[in-house]
Each structure stands twice: as C-alpha cells, then as structure tokens.
Amino acid sequence: MINEEQKARGQEDKLVNPSPKPSPTGGEGVNSRVDFSLPLITGLPSSLRSLAMTKPAFTLAEVLITLGIIGIVAAMTMPALIENHRRHVIESRLKQFYSIINQAVKMSVIENGDVENWDIIPSPDQDGTIEWINKYLSKYLTILKIDKCTSGTKDKLYYPSGCIFFNNGSGVAIHAHVWFFYPDAKKIGKSGMVCGKDFFAFFMSNNSIKTILSSWADYEDWQLGGYAGAYGCSSTNTHHCSGWMCTRIIERNGWTIPKSYPYKF
Numbered sequence: 001m002i003n004e005e006q007k008a009r010g011q012e013d014k015l016v017n018p019s020p021k022p023s024p025t026g027g028e029g030v031n032s033r034v035d036f037s038l039p040l041i042t043g044l045p046s047s048l049r050s051l052a053m054t055k056p057a058f059t060l061a062e063v064l065i066t067l068g069i070i071g072i073v074a075a076m077t078m079p080a081l082i083e084n085h086r087r088h089v090i091e092s093r094l095k096q097f098y099s100i101i102n103q104a105v106k107m108s109v110i111e112n113g114d115v116e117n118w119d120i121i122p123s124p125d126q127d128g129t130i131e132w133i134n135k136y137l138s139k140y141l142t143i144l145k146i147d148k149c150t151s152g153t154k155d156k157l158y159y160p161s162g163c164i165f166f167n168n169g170s171g172v173a174i175h176a177h178v179w180f181f182y183p184d185a186k187k188i189g190k191s192g193m194v195c196g197k198d199f200f201a202f203f204m205s206n207n208s209i210k211t212i213l214s215s216w217a218d219y220e221d222w223q224l225g226g227y228a229g230a231y232g233c234s235s236t237n238t239h240h241c242s243g244w245m246c247t248r249i250i251e252r253n254g255w256t257i258p259k260s261y262p263y264k265f
Contacts, residue, residue, distance in 0.1 A: 086265035087257050093170045093183040094200060094247070095255040101172070101202075101209050104140035112136060115207050123176035129162030133174065142167060149173050150189045151180045151199070163188060177204045178212075181247075196233050196246030197263040211248040235262040 058066075105115065112118060118136055122128030126148040133146055141164065149163035151173030159175040163185075166172075171185030179202040180195070182188050187198050195201055201212045212231060230239045233246035250257055257265075 083265055090183045090265065091250070091255055091257055093168060094181065094250060096168070097166075097170060097172065097181050098202075098209070098251070098255070100141065101137075104137050105208055107140045108136050109207050115204070121174065121176050121204075124160035126160050126162055129174055133162055133164060137164070151175055172202075173199075178202075179204065179209060194263070195241075195243030197243070197265070200247040200250075201244040202247060211251045212244040233262060 109115065119132060121132050130146055130148065138146060144165040144167050147163055147165065149161050149171075151159045151161045151163075159173070159178075161173040161175045161180075163171050163173045165185050169183075169185055171182050171188055173180045173182070173188055180199045181202060182199045184198075187193055193199055202209050203212045204210075230241045231244040233243055233249050237243065246261075246263075249261070
C-alpha cells in the first residue's frame with residue numbers, strides 16, 4: 001500500500017512540477033534560466049530601488065543659472081575680442097598699404113622719373129586726379145577700381161578727391177599731396193569720420209608716400225610728445241587737421257597700435 005501511494009504521489013508531482021527539459025545547448029532546462037529582462041536592482045530595499053531608478057537631470061533653475069553665467073562671461077569678453085580684431089585689421093591694412101603704394105611709386109619713378117618732375121596732382125579736380133592716378137600709379141597696383149570720391153576730416157570738412165579702391169576692402173582718397181587711407185573703404189565720403197580712427201593721413205614727399213610730418217625732423221618729437229596742436233594725435237583735439245600725426249605714431253611703433261593710443265576701435 002505504501003509503495004503504491006508513494007508512486008501515485010510521485011506521478012502527481014511530475015504533472016504539477018514537471019522536470020526541466022535539457023537545453024539544446026547542453027545546459028540546464030529552459031525554465032531554470034535567469035530572466036535578464038528583470039532589473040538587477042529588484043533585490044534592493046524599496047527606498048534604494050526608487051533612488052537607483054531615478055535618472056539624473058538638471059532643474060530649470062540650474063539651467064537658467066548656467067546660461068546666465070555664460071551670458072555674463074560673453075558680455076565681458078566679446079568687446080575685447082572685437083576690439084582686438086578691429087585693431088589687427090587696421091594694423092595689417094595700414095602696413096600693407098604703405099608697402100604696396102611705395103613699391104608702386106618706386107616702379108613709376110623708374111619709368112617716369114622723379115616725382116618732382118611728375119604732373120602736379122590737380123585739386124580739387126576729381127577727373128584730373130583720376131587721370132593722374134591712371135598715368136602714374138594704376139598699372140603698378142592690383143586694384144578693384146578708381147573712382148571719384150570725397151574725403152573728410154572732422155566736422156564735415158570734405159575734399160573732392162580721386163579714390164583707389166583695393167581688393168581687400170580698403171581705399172585711399174588722394175587730395176593733392178595729402179592722401180587719406182581708409183582701412184574700410186565703405187567709410188569714404190561719410191560724415192563724422194575721425195582721422196586716426198576711421199582713416200589715416202599720409203603725405204607725398206620726394207619719391208615716396210610718408211606718414212604726415214615724418215620728414216619734418218625738427219618738429220617730429222615735439223608733435224609726438226603729446227602736443228595737441230593742429231596735427232596732434234589726440235581725441236580732444238578739435239582742429240579739422242587733428243589726428244594726422246596718428247599714422248606716424250603707429251608707424252614708429254612698428255605698425256602696431258600702442259596701448260596708450262587715444263582711440264578705441
């Protein structure tokens with residue numbers, strides 16, 4: 001009886017809990033495999049489990065604070081970066097103009113003789129100035145165009161001029177022996193332009209183009225020493241020729257605008 005009852009119970013157990021079948025790969029039965037679809041943190045306490053399942057994120061306040069800091073830093077640094085870039089453009093274009101224009105004059109001297117024997121630049125004859133440019137300089141320069149223009153200094157004083165526009169966006173307005181170089185040619189002819197900031201004065205002397213007063217050795221140090229006279233480089237100078245010496249100051253500093261320069265860019 002006992003053996004028969006045990007056998008009957010064993011058969012019931014097999015029906016209720018069948019033995020795992022061997023895996024085709026030789027492992028344990030399929031029912032004994034670990035279910036990897038369940039989180040591995042199920043064994044943690046509920047408080048730790050909820051903390052572990054929380055995804056890290058920034059709050060809106062934190063994001064706004066970060067953006068505010070970035071904005072403050074940008075506001076503090078961008079003006080200085082823009083200032084440095086503008087200064088660099090002016091320095092490089094001034095140096096380039098001084099080099100190419102004097103090279104053109106030298107080449108023209110070889111063909112046409114000394115400058116003192118050239119035709120006088122007619123002023124304020126714009127057509128005559130353009131003819132002069134075409135006769136003595138244009139063939140030795142790589143330029144965008146030559147055209148009529150007006151060049152100005154402080155307080156709406158304008159000179160009818162002939163202008164050479166260069167491919168790099170700069171230009172020079174020629175008015176007799178005084179030449180105004182504009183690092184940004186778009187400013188040519190506009191009112192309120194400041195010499196030493198928006199344009200820079202040069203002077204045709206002997207067989208070259210020079211900075212204003214650079215050939216006047218007796219007065220050079222006096223003018224550069226801070227005297228805010230007619231040609232002095234000073235932001236407080238009200239004379240219509242003020243700022244003409246600014247070009248000379250930059251030249252003497254190796255075509256680099258000094259830190260003590262009176263104008264900001």
